[in-house]
Amino acid sequence: MSKRLDKLVELIPECNSLADVGCDHGYVGIEILRQNKADDVTFIDVSQLSLDKARRNCPEELTDKVGFVCQDGLGNINVDCAVIAGMGGLEIIDILDRAVFPPHMLVLQPNRNAVDVRRRLARDYRIQYDRMICDGGKFYNMIVAELCNEPMQLTELQEEFGITNLLAPTEDFRLYLRTEQTKLTQILKGCNDPKVSGRLSLVEQAIAITGGLQ
Numbered sequence: 001m002s003k004r005l006d007k008l009v010e011l012i013p014e015c016n017s018l019a020d021v022g023c024d025h026g027y028v029g030i031e032i033l034r035q036n037k038a039d040d041v042t043f044i045d046v047s048q049l050s051l052d053k054a055r056r057n058c059p060e061e062l063t064d065k066v067g068f069v070c071q072d073g074l075g076n077i078n079v080d081c082a083v084i085a086g087m088g089g090l091e092i093i094d095i096l097d098r099a100v101f102p103p104h105m106l107v108l109q110p111n112r113n114a115v116d117v118r119r120r121l122a123r124d125y126r127i128q129y130d131r132m133i134c135d136g137g138k139f140y141n142m143i144v145a146e147l148c149n150e151p152m153q154l155t156e157l158q159e160e161f162g163i164t165n166l167l168a169p170t171e172d173f174r175l176y177l178r179t180e181q182t183k184l185t186q187i188l189k190g191c192n193d194p195k196v197s198g199r200l201s202l203v204e205q206a207i208a209i210t211g212g213l214q
């Protein structure tokens, strides 16, 4: 298990039923069952080859608590909680939009387009936790959200960086901001792209409100 996968397991709340959507190896759902954090786990993957990996990795003593479904997204599977990790943010949004039964809790880790994911969640979920972690030199957004009737109002900075990162910045988030600032400043030396300078301005605002780069 990597730091990223350990963090996903830690963030998944105790629940009756969990769906591991895009499970591939299935490590997250398997670890959840080992830790008794869910009564049952449905492993879902659009690829039969990936789903077979999860099936092979699943220890025999857990077989009465698991289901394996080869399909695109959640479909009409009804669970308390879904973890959707390691895929693009637009793919995650598409899965949420097509879910017949929106799960009460979501644990998401979009590989890109996290801003779009936050905007989508704000419509009918309350973001409870939204942090960046660094694992093996790569940065990952980890988002936990609960189904909610009221839309959530996010500022531009909250959409861009996540509420929890801004309220209580970790060393990993500060490292991300420093890395982004250096990268964008370097790009601006070679071109005068307003998109890049706009993004640098957001990064510098985040640096300022999180107490500067210590």
Ligand SMILES: C[S@@+](CC[C@H](N)C(=O)[O-])C[C@H]1O[C@@H](n2cnc3c(N)ncnc32)[C@H](O)[C@@H]1O
Binding pocket: 021, 022, 023, 024, 025, 044, 045, 046, 047, 050, 071, 072, 073, 074, 084, 085, 086, 087, 091, 095
């Ligand atoms: C990179 S793996 C991530 C595996 C694991 N969730 C993780 O975070 O390490 C992405 C998996 O998502 C699956 N996938 C992509 N789009 C999907 C969809 N719409 N529905 C179900 N599975 C999907 C892929 O087949 C692949 O196995």
